[in-house]
Amino acid sequence: MITYKIHLIRHGKTPESEQGVYLGRTDLPLSAEGKKLLTKMAQQLCYPPAQLVYAGPLRRCIQTAELLYPDRLILPSDDFTECDFGEFTGKTIPQLKDLPAYQKWIEGGFEAAPPGGESGTALLARVLNGLQAVFGRMMAERLTDTAVITHGGVIMSLLAACGFPKRRMSQWATDFGCGFTILITPQMWMRDRAFEIYAEIPWRGTDRKFADDFDILDGFHYEEKPPLQT
16 A cells, blocks of 8 residues: 655745744745755755755745755645734734734634634635645655645644644744644545645754655654654
């Protein structure tokens, strides 16, 4: 049986993301520091191979994909774009924290949406549609490895909703240029809309490369790891 691996990777830094701004759909490029850091990570750490590379349509995702997978055609997908933060776009938490509308959104759970923005439920439905398309193509073409360059909120939402082991959304937070490999099978996906969260990206080895057998590669399994810090 084929093991299908999808590598979910967060884009690199922009000047605004370093300042804690809700960027949302704002189409900004990577910062000079962001490009430099990604180039260094690609040279010194180990990113998984990918026969296909998808990316959210915003420049920070496309540029990240080009730096990490320079020999691959990048396939933009609107399904993997960032959440629409509506009226909160371009603002920081200190600017918003005392607003009743912001408090209502933060406390409202997955169904809540920022004024003029997108709810967590709508975001997840969109991302699941994108993942279905990616997985469907992998099965049709018998591809084993696909990378998806996207946003932190997209990754967190998807892993919290469908991933095993089960964890709170905040515990799947990941840094710029980092992410997670998921293992997905037709049976588990079609029956339960679920997958296994298997390895962190990038692997910090120095003299070995990603292999098909991830547990041999890095001795890693989430039940043996402490919760991620947010």
